[in-house]
Amino acid sequence: MFIAYVTVTIVAAVLTGSAAVAYLAGHSYPRAQLDMKRLPRSWAPVLGTVLAAGSSGLLAGIAVPLLGTLAAAGLVAYFVGAVVAHLRVGSRHLVGPAVFLAVSAAALVLSLDHHG
Template sequence: MFAAYVTVTILASVFTGIAAVTYLIGHDYPKAQADMKRIPRSWVPRLGMVLAAGSLGLLAGFAVPLLGTLAAAGLVLYFVGALIAHLRVGSRQLVGWAVFFTTVVAALVVNLGYH
């Protein structure tokens, strides 16, 4: 179980960390997604900070297990919000969302299972 916990947690942290970097450097993709979902562009850096905090929180969970659990739960809520934003505007482009959501749910499950 320890190997699954470490592997899934690191994978989720890398995925969300890469997404956070694209949001924070001002890449065009997050801006286009914000426009498509009718979210103000001023939210893009804030959403990037939430992703970065979640990514770092997952890693910090190796030292403080409760922090990792809370970070994983927060990321699950983040991606539930992303789904709502997609569905609100009628977007059915959910493959990317599904990959991220599945990864963070798996991180939460192995975290709870291990601890």
């Protein structure tokens, strides 16, 4: 079970870390997503920082289990919010946030199972 926990945690950290870099670097895709959801572009650095903290927390959680569990729970909440934001504006492009949500939820479940 440890191998599954570490593998899923690393995958989740890489996915959320890459999203964080896109937000923090000012890439056009996150800007377009903010515009589509009718959110201010000034939120991009904040959302990127939250994603970066979650990604870092997942990796740190391999050594400090409570931190990883809390980071995974925070990312699950973040991506539930992303799905809600899509639905709020009538967007049906839910594959992206659903994949991030599923991987974050898997990291949370495996963290809870592994660390009991």
